[in-house]
Amino acid sequence: MNDGLILPAETPPAPVLPLKPAGKVLAVTSGKGGVGKTFVSANLAAALARRGHRVLVLDADLGLANLDVVLNLQPKLTLHDVFTGKARIEEAILQAPGGFSVLLAGSGMVEYSRLTAEVRDEFVRIIDSLVPRFDVVLMDTGAGISDVVLFAVSLASEVLMVATPEPTSLTDAYATIKVLVGQQQRQTVQLIVNQSTRPGSGQAITNQLQQVLDRFVGTDADRPFRLLHLGDIPSDPEVRQAIMRRQLMMQYTPDCPAGQAMTKLARTLEKTVLPART
Amino acid sequence: MAQMPTYWSPRLRAHARSMHPAHEFQVPDSTVAQSLDFSSVSLQGLQLEDARALLKHDAQNIQQAADESGTAYLQRLINGLCDLSLKDPLTGLSNRRHFHAVLERSIDGVARSGESVLLLLVDIDHFKSINDNHGHLAGDQVLREIAGCLAHCLRPMDTVARYGGEEFAIILPSCRPFFGRTVAERIRQAVAALSIRVSPLVTLQVTISIGGAYAPEWVRSTTDLWIERADQKLYRAKSAGRNQICLDQPQELSVSAEEKGLLFGHLALGETGAPDSPSRATPLDAEGHPLRESTYEA
Numbered sequence: 244m245n246d247g248l249i250l251p252a253e254t255p256p257a258p259v260l261p262l263k264p265a266g267k268v269l270a271v272t273s274g275k276g277g278v279g280k281t282f283v284s285a286n287l288a289a290a291l292a293r294r295g296h297r298v299l300v301l302d303a304d305l306g307l308a309n310l311d312v313v314l315n316l317q318p319k320l321t322l323h324d325v326f327t328g329k330a331r332i333e334e335a336i337l338q339a340p341g342g343f344s345v346l347l348a349g350s351g352m353v354e355y356s357r358l359t360a361e362v363r364d365e366f367v368r369i370i371d372s373l374v375p376r377f378d379v380v381l382m383d384t385g386a387g388i389s390d391v392v393l394f395a396v397s398l399a400s401e402v403l404m405v406a407t408p409e410p411t412s413l414t415d416a417y418a419t420i421k422v423l424v425g426q427q428q429r430q431t432v433q434l435i436v437n438q439s440t441r442p443g444s445g446q447a448i449t450n451q452l453q454q455v456l457d458r459f460v461g462t463d464a465d466r467p468f469r470l471l472h473l474g475d476i477p478s479d480p481e482v483r484q485a486i487m488r489r490q491l492m493m494q495y496t497p498d499c500p501a502g503q504a505m506t507k508l509a510r511t512l513e514k515t516v517l518p519a520r521t
Numbered sequence: 522m523a524q525m526p527t528y529w530s531p532r533l534r535a536h537a538r539s540m541h542p543a544h545e546f547q548v549p550d551s552t553v554a555q556s557l558d559f560s561s562v563s564l565q566g567l568q569l570e571d572a573r574a575l576l577k578h579d580a581q582n583i584q585q586a587a588d589e590s591g592t593a594y595l596q597r598l599i600n601g602l603c604d605l606s607l608k609d610p611l612t613g614l615s616n617r618r619h620f621h622a623v624l625e626r627s628i629d630g631v632a633r634s635g636e637s638v639l640l641l642l643v644d645i646d647h648f649k650s651i652n653d654n655h656g657h658l659a660g661d662q663v664l665r666e667i668a669g670c671l672a673h674c675l676r677p678m679d680t681v682a683r684y685g686g687e688e689f690a691i692i693l694p695s696c697r698p699f700f701g702r703t704v705a706e707r708i709r710q711a712v713a714a715l716s717i718r719v720s721p722l723v724t725l726q727v728t729i730s731i732g733g734a735y736a737p738e739w740v741r742s743t744t745d746l747w748i749e750r751a752d753q754k755l756y757r758a759k760s761a762g763r764n765q766i767c768l769d770q771p772q773e774l775s776v777s778a779e780e781k782g783l784l785f786g787h788l789a790l791g792e793t794g795a796p797d798s799p800s801r802a803t804p805l806d807a808e809g810h811p812l813r814e815s816t817y818e819a
Binding site for chain 1: 632634776777780781783784785
């Protein structure tokens with residue numbers, strides 16, 4: 244009876260789920276759309292894959308998946324088939340051009356933009372079965388604070404928030420972080436500033452957001468919320484070129500400024516978030 | 522004007538359109554010319570009487586002008602028929618088919634751009650009793666007057682449709698959540714202020730109930746779900762006593778003006794300029810949006 248935004252009153256609140264193993268399931272999200280979430284997910288996955296990690300990108304943007312378009316893939320089986328029991332999960336996992344795996348939502352997932360109990364259970368089951376098979380699972384989620392997005396994010400051990408330096412994008416990122424702190428008791432969110440035009444501005448933006456969050460978001464004094472600056476991706480003409488050619492930037496121009504930044508992001512993740520490799 | 526490669530899949534085409542709504546993508550003309558060859562068609566060979574009769578009934582000029590070529594005339598007839606197939610004959614508003622097409626397109630826009638689009642469903646209160654007490658011609662007159670009033674209350678970019686018997690639907694693109702109630706209230710009051718003369722001796726005062734719902738931003742919803750949410754609100758307005766509005770407000774990202782003021786310190790510090798030159802700060806409007814986007818998008 245709703246579009247996934249508002250749960251009917253009689254639906255019980257989502258149970259608080261234990262977070263997935265540290266550093267393994269990362270949600271890539273944003274406050275508003277069009278800031279490069281899918282671009283970051285795909286290229287960060289490729290950057291991690293180049294560094295030897297087994298990576299899977301899960302298209303969790305159920306209502307509006309376009310990872311297939313970005314990667315120029317035409318899947319025969321998708322998450323939709325897994326949800327409806329027509330395929331097993333391993334049959335729907337595809338090899339993407341950057342050396343990583345993807346599980347695409349498929350356009351039939353529109354109906355799952357409503358978060359029902361079945362969708363929740365199925366989602367948890369899918370992530371559970373992906374975790375042992377990969378070093379990193381990146382969830383490309385939708386934008387904003389619809390309950391599907393919040394649910395997907397709640398399953399992640401870390402949240403990577405993508406924002407551009409524009410006021411609208413930052414306002415929405417801030418509002419989303421507020422919800423994540425308030426509703427999900429997140430203690431950290433990693434900020435990625437995309438299309439940055441000035442070196443160092445990402446750290447300044449992070450500090451600014453942290454200051455406002457400290458002032459307006461009440462958190463436990465013993466467990467304060469920390470917004471961490473994961474890195475910047477500079478505004479780079481190669482990015483646009485790659486998107487227009489429908490090629491993965493990391494595959495064709497990994498050494499362009501945005502590509503180098505992506506590699507740096509992957510290295511930072513290794514140092515801070517990902518579990519140590521044995 | 523950009524051209525989409527012919528080998529792109531329908532899904533990719535749809536994606537490209539939603540990514541670049543400002544560009545009118547066109548299928549290359551060559552493919553159209555190959556598939557449709559009208560060179561052997563002559564006006565004399567066509568049976569156009571029904572089309573002409575329909576358009577004439579709609580008071581459209583169906584006579585071929587002396588200097589008009591056969592192709593131009595045929596195009597004009599086709600345009601007239603297309604027009605006709607999108608209109609409700611009684612009220613002249615969009616019909617249900619056109620309404621659904623616009624709603625479908627709105628969902629694409631909302632999903633990609635996060636634009637605020639409001640759907641209003643309008644129902645005339647106690648319409649059955651008008652028909653019963655004053656006859657169906659009076660009912661028709663009421664429908665026409667209210668249709669005209671609705672159309673008059675709205676912007677040219679809005680779509681007003683006759684949705685069913687005494688029900689109308691309105692799609693308001695780029696309607697910020699803050700304005701929705703104001704617009705709906707203005708419509709309700711405008712209709713309540715009408716005096717509808719249904720016969721020389723009888724004028725009627727009619728009221729309407731309005732239910733409305735915003736499309737969920739950034740989510741690809743379906744037209745059915747969206748209409749259903751608005752319909753539930755209409756039902757609530759009706760059961761709460763009619764002649765009122767009930768809107769389903771979108772979940773708001775609550776950021777106060779004070780928070781916004783503090784958030785954009787980095788702009789004053791100069792994402793584009795030096796930290797010590799506050800004069801280059803991007804001017805912000807009341808909501809913290811820059812007044813000139815280009816000043817910081819170097």
